[in-house]
């Protein structure tokens with residue numbers, strides 16, 4: 001693992017977001033550094049997707065600050081997130097089944113020289129997939145013919161077109177079998193090796209342990225601990241997720257001593 005000690009590329013402080021009476025996020029802090037995989041975990045409804053959508057420019061937070069490269073920034077739209085260099089791969093991937101890989105990668109941002117530059121797009125597609133060491137036989141096959149792992153790879157490749165600094169993956173292995181999961185986890189390691197800050201949402205402790213340098217736990221919309229993966233057991237992470245603090249579980253020195261407020 002290549003944990004980075006540099007200052008965070010992306011920092012959230014005190015982020016809150018309400019939906020009517022529902023407090024989806026309350027004063028959440030989060031940091032991710034370049035060359036780091038941060039797992040974001042929490043039970044259903046803990047606020048993970050809401051936090052992702054704040055970073056993707058889908059939701060405006062009610063309070064709190066976001067800094068990127070130590071500069072305060074406002075992410076008011078997906079275009080703002082893109083311009084900053086924050087890419088998000090949502091869980092549903094948003095690929096078009098009937099289009100081939102090149103068409104999916106460049107959908108809405110086709111390269112043109114008077115007319116569509118098919119050759120340039122195909123070359124760029126191969127470059128991207130090669131960087132990710134993707135095992136894909138042809139860039140002209142429709143996405144419908146690809147496996148789940150290959151689709152995830154195409155969605156990630158698509159998000160890399162804007163040369164992001166931070167990439168957020170919402171449950172990248174949720175629908176995948178063993179071999180495909182391993183493929184996607186390797187791909188995440190390659191993103192880290194390229195110096196990206198990676199935020200990976202996951203419910204799977206094995207995946208978290210396999211690739212994450214640190215784990216941030218959300219519970220009921222609040223921070224409930226940040227752990228170095230090497231120093232923490234899966235049981236401790238699960239305890240923080242479900243709120244079973246103060247039980248007989250060993251306390252770790254790097255756990256944030258924040259009481260759950262329920």
Ligand SMILES: Nc1ncnc2c1ncn2[C@@H]1O[C@H](COP(=O)(O)OP(=O)(O)OP(=O)(O)O)[C@@H](O)[C@H]1O
Nearest residue numbers: 019022023024042043044045046047048049050051
């Ligand atoms: N657009 C919305 N309108 C109203 N309430 C919402 C909206 N989006 C999320 N919420 C609520 O905010 C809370 C956090 O939801 P969120 O989807 O962020 O959780 P999550 O951690 O992603 O859960 P899961 O693991 O089930 O995906 C939940 O109580 C949810 O019902």
Ligand SMILES: [Mg+2]
Nearest residue numbers: 045048049050
């Ligand atoms: Mg969610």
